[in-house]
Amino acid sequence: MNFIKVDPPTDFDFIPADFVPFKDREVCERVRKISGKDLEKHPNPDFKIEVHLNPHPVVIGHLFTRIKESYEQDKKFTVILGNPEPETYLPLASLINYHRVNCRNVHIFAMDEWADQDGNIAPITYKASLARSMIKYFVYAIDPELRMPMENVHYPTKENFSSYSQMIVDIGEGGADLCYSSPGWTGHIAFVDPVEEFIVEDINEYLKQTAKIIKLHPMTIMQNSLHGIFGQSGYIAAVPPKAATIGPFDVANARERIEIHSLLTNDTFSSWQRMVSRLILHGPVTPLVPSSILQLMKTQVYVSEEIAKPFDFWETVGY
Numbered sequence: 640m641n642f643i644k645v646d647p648p649t650d651f652d653f654i655p656a657d658f659v660p661f662k663d664r665e666v667c668e669r670v671r672k673i674s675g676k677d678l679e680k681h682p683n684p685d686f687k688i689e690v691h692l693n694p695h696p697v698v699i700g701h702l703f704t705r706i707k708e709s710y711e712q713d714k715k716f717t718v719i720l721g722n723p724e725p726e727t728y729l730p731l732a733s734l735i736n737y738h739r740v741n742c743r744n745v746h747i748f749a750m751d752e753w754a755d756q757d758g759n760i761a762p763i764t765y766k767a768s769l770a771r772s773m774i775k776y777f778v779y780a781i782d783p784e785l786r787m788p789m790e791n792v793h794y795p796t797k798e799n800f801s802s803y804s805q806m807i808v809d810i811g812e813g814g815a816d817l818c819y820s821s822p823g824w825t826g827h828i829a830f831v832d833p834v835e836e837f838i839v840e841d842i843n844e845y846l847k848q849t850a851k852i853i854k855l856h857p858m859t860i861m862q863n864s865l866h867g868i869f870g871q872s873g874y875i876a877a878v879p880p881k882a883a884t885i886g887p888f889d890v891a892n893a894r895e896r897i898e899i900h901s902l903l904t905n906d907t908f909s910s911w912q913r914m915v916s917r918l919i920l921h922g923p924v925t926p927l928v929p930s931s932i933l934q935l936m937k938t939q940v941y942v943s944e945e946i947a948k949p950f951d952f953w954e955t956v957g958y
Contacts, residue, residue, distance in 0.1 A: 660833035661927045670917035674949035685937040694899045694941030703734045709744040717746040717811035719818040723772035732780035742787040746810050749794035750829040754881035758852045767868040770794030795883040804849035814892035821899050824862040824911045826928035830884035832856040838926045845926050848886040901943035
């Protein structure tokens with residue numbers, strides 16, 4: 640049998656598409672090659688990275704411990720939460736109910752919410768509302784006699800958003816006790832995307848920015864079209880074009896930060912988060928990769944073993 644001779648593969652130089660936020664291919668290739676436990680090595684000793692089989696139980700346990708402490712010590716606990724996360728909040732609520740932990744001292748802030756083309760923030764009646772998910776799968780999953788008062792449940796609205804960052808400062812007595820996050824495809828933290836509303840050259844000025852309503856990056860819209868609340872089918876027209884989000888200030892001003900990198904595409908190997916995780920952890924600190932600011936701060940990052948797995952050119956594998 641005769642075979643066509645195929646020359647060995649070569650590189651092909653090009654500039655990434657205009658919409659790609661971080662375009663340095665040399666840096667991308669450097670961080671792409673970091674995998675497994677090597678991801679845990681970082682020059683900032685306060686920026687701690689742990690590759691873990693399954694980070695979610697650790698985070699659930701941490702949140703439960705902090706809430707239990709607030710009850711036992713009768714002290715306020717203010718936390719910024721990402722949404723939607725029913726897989727985190729339902730087990731957390733079950734632990735609270737089982738151990739009869741009163742949440743009267745707990746204040747929760749939803750870190751973001753959808754907005755329409757004119758910047759109108761989505762109401763909690765909207766089926767894909769991020770605050771609605773937090774209230775349904777966390778607040779209302781807690782037994783009524785243990786549940787935090789609704790005046791302790793904060794989320795972006797038309798009425799409060801102009802002072803949302805100040806609310807976190809005031810209620811948190813200087814800032815949130817904990818900011819819990821998970822990055823998006825652009826490397827965003829909350830909806831702090833690499834878009835013109837946030838990008839400034841000076842990183843110190845970047846960190847001073849408070850809550851804003853922004854036009855979402857196209858990659859963020861594409862990412863969310865793969866989420867269950869939008870059908871997991873690339874229905875990009877179903878995703879709102881803007882969002883209300885906390886700012887870098889609210890993250891930097893928190894007394895503790897936990898980030899989790901563990902998102903796969905419907906439990907397959909495929910993940911839009913695997914590459915941006917490496918840029919966040921070991922690339923430059925830049926507004927083009929917003930969660931990279933965590934490298935400057937006391938932060939605990941949990942990376943799943945699946946996200947930490949190596950990846951390369953696989954010519955026989957399709958989507």
